[in-house]
Amino acid sequence: MDEKLKDKNVVFFDGECGFCNFWVQWILERDRKNKFLFASLQSDFGQKFLSERGLETKEFNTLYLLKSDGQYLMKSRAVMKIAQLLGGIYSLLKIGNLLPTSLSDKLYDIVSRNRMKISAQKCFLPDPQQRKKFIEI
Numbered sequence: 001m002d003e004k005l006k007d008k009n010v011v012f013f014d015g016e017c018g019f020c021n022f023w024v025q026w027i028l029e030r031d032r033k034n035k036f037l038f039a040s041l042q043s044d045f046g047q048k049f050l051s052e053r054g055l056e057t058k059e060f061n062t063l064y065l066l067k068s069d070g071q072y073l074m075k076s077r078a079v080m081k082i083a084q085l086l087g088g089i090y091s092l093l094k095i096g097n098l099l100p101t102s103l104s105d106k107l108y109d110i111v112s113r114n115r116m117k118i119s120a121q122k123c124f125l126p127d128p129q130q131r132k133k134f135i136e137i
Helices: 018-030 044-052 075-086 088-098 101-118
Strands: 009-013 036-040 064-066 072-074
Touching: 009 018, 009 044, 009 075, 018 036, 018 075, 018 101, 036 044, 064 075, 072 075, 075 088, 075 101
Parallel strands: 009 036
Antiparallel strands: 009 064, 064 072
16 A cells, blocks of 8 residues: 555545535645545546546546545545544534435435535635645556
């Protein structure tokens, strides 16, 4: 395993979506225990992740979390796991795991379909310290 990935959880996101970039920035600001790395789904690393798992490589409407144990989660389950890993008050979001995945993913899909309308967010530019958490290979 690549040393940079050891004990890290990789968040794969749509790098061209302001809404997605807002949430990446939100996680970065709360990642006090340095548990996360980030890669856009459009990057070579993101495309390799998707293709190795037989996942969609052209539509980027799904958030993925590659956990430090090598397993991955997607959509609502990824969101809830990210919140749990951030800890503190955010870990309360794990209560969402009581919902059937089909229902929580349906809610996720509604937001995903409308994310470009929701966001008027300008592109996020990470500072040099945050930049170290992005995988660009």
